[in-house]
Amino acid sequence: MAMKAAAIVTLPLTSNKPLHSLSHLNLSKPKPLPTFLISASSSSMSIETTPVKESTPLFLEQRASKFLHFVKYQGLGNDFILVDNLDSLEPKVTPEQAAKLCDRNFGVGADGVIFAMPGVNGTDYSMRIFNSDGSEPEMCGNGIRCYARFITELEDLKGKKSFTIHTGAGLIVPEIKDDGKVRVDMGQPILTASDVPTKLVATTDQAVVGAPLEVNGVTWNVTCVSMGNPHCITFGTNECQVGLLVHVELSRAKLESNLELCTCLIHNCDWFLMLFEIIAKKRRLTLALGQSLQVDDLNLSDVGPKFENHEVFPSRTNTEFVQVLSRSHLKMRVWERGAGATLACGTGACAVVVAAVLEGRSERSCTVDLPGGPLEIEWKEEDNHIYMTGPAEVVFYGSAPL
Numbered sequence: 001m002a003m004k005a006a007a008i009v010t011l012p013l014t015s016n017k018p019l020h021s022l023s024h025l026n027l028s029k030p031k032p033l034p035t036f037l038i039s040a041s042s043s044s045m046s047i048e049t050t051p052v053k054e055s056t057p058l059f060l061e062q063r064a065s066k067f068l069h070f071v072k073y074q075g076l077g078n079d080f081i082l083v084d085n086l087d088s089l090e091p092k093v094t095p096e097q098a099a100k101l102c103d104r105n106f107g108v109g110a111d112g113v114i115f116a117m118p119g120v121n122g123t124d125y126s127m128r129i130f131n132s133d134g135s136e137p138e139m140c141g142n143g144i145r146c147y148a149r150f151i152t153e154l155e156d157l158k159g160k161k162s163f164t165i166h167t168g169a170g171l172i173v174p175e176i177k178d179d180g181k182v183r184v185d186m187g188q189p190i191l192t193a194s195d196v197p198t199k200l201v202a203t204t205d206q207a208v209v210g211a212p213l214e215v216n217g218v219t220w221n222v223t224c225v226s227m228g229n230p231h232c233i234t235f236g237t238n239e240c241q242v243g244l245l246v247h248v249e250l251s252r253a254k255l256e257s258n259l260e261l262c263t264c265l266i267h268n269c270d271w272f273l274m275l276f277e278i279i280a281k282k283r284r285l286t287l288a289l290g291q292s293l294q295v296d297d298l299n300l301s302d303v304g305p306k307f308e309n310h311e312v313f314p315s316r317t318n319t320e321f322v323q324v325l326s327r328s329h330l331k332m333r334v335w336e337r338g339a340g341a342t343l344a345c346g347t348g349a350c351a352v353v354v355a356a357v358l359e360g361r362s363e364r365s366c367t368v369d370l371p372g373g374p375l376e377i378e379w380k381e382e383d384n385h386i387y388m389t390g391p392a393e394v395v396f397y398g399s400a401p402l
């Protein structure tokens with residue numbers, strides 16, 4: 001009689017199956033992985049697919065194990081490791097572990113790690129995030145869209161499309177649209193210089209709008225906006241070209257329409273309005289013209305860190321370099337605090353539209369082109385809130401040792 005041996009095998013982490021094959025799993029209520037009976041005789045070996053009762057801990061239930069189970073998401077190429085942290089307000093990953101996980105050579109690779117946590121103060125959920133350098137920002141626009149999609153995977157929302165999320169920037173309300181995109185009420189922008197925060201001297205109503213800032217030996221014109229996290233937005237340098245300082249005599253009544261006309265003309269001939277100063281008594285408008293930014297030509301990794309760590313930004317800053325394509329179409333590149341050059345920044349795109357409106361360059365509703373794709377941004381006059389609409393997609397499901 002042939003001898004038979006039997007062994008219990010649970011599909012291991014070393015399975016050849018691609019990680020995305022776990023995509024059908026509901027991560028909060030893990031389903032058992034299949035168990036197979038292997039029978040071997042001296043002449044043959046067979047695998048029976050009849051499940052066998054097993055007692056080993058389930059893969060996704062190994063909370064005590066040294067593995068982090070996560071879902072990788074991206075929003076316009078701004079990518080994140082999303083962690084189910086709904087059972088605790090303590091992140092499952094330390095800032096040091098987050099930096100290691102985000103490393104694109106030695107880790108999973110991401111711009112940040114995001115934790116889906118239980119709600120506080122009556123909100124449905126709360127969110128925390130670590131940047132790829134391990135620092136903790138207050139908010140993340142692309143991340144919050146990924147978060148919203150992640151919640152729909154973790155929880156049975158019973159058809160609910162919108163919920164409230166507590167963040168370091170206050171209450172954020174995403175809404176899942178029928179086409180899968182996410183529209184987010186990003187709240188109100190913060191403009192008071194000391195709250196952004198920046199040490200730059202306010203130019204108008206405590207806000208820093210179109211102020212000169214020297215970086216790398218060049219004077220840039222900047223506007224500072226907080227979306228909960230700090231942003232410094234520039235449309236270009238203030239290097240006036242010979243003969244381009246224009247003085248226009250205007251009557252007060254005509255001022256607004258003339259200002260718009262000037263901006264238009266200047267855009268058309270590839271120069272743009274950098275600074276305007278109304279000397280009311282003399283009824284004179286002074287325009288200082290600078291060179292328009294061609295964002296594709298920018299040496300981002302050279303200039304970005306100099307803005308990020310400039311002494312006028314006590315909490316460091318994210319920096320957006322913007323080219324105006326039309327009054328409703330902007331193009332930007334971003335150097336993010338704690339993450340460097342990224343393919344997109346949601347809070348950055350919102351801050352850019354606020355800056356463009358404050359500087360008289362755009363309407364309140366704009367398409368903002370980022371290296372990873374476009375975002376629709378609207379700064380509503382009625383409630384002073386900013387609304388951002390864009391995509392968020394799963395990249396893969398995975399586990400990594402901590």
Ligand SMILES: N[C@@H](CCC[C@H](N)C(=O)O)C(=O)O
Nearest residue numbers: 137140141142229345346347
């Ligand atoms: N990419 C994010 C912003 C992430 C935080 C930022 N690096 C900071 O430190 O403030 C976005 O989409 O908003």
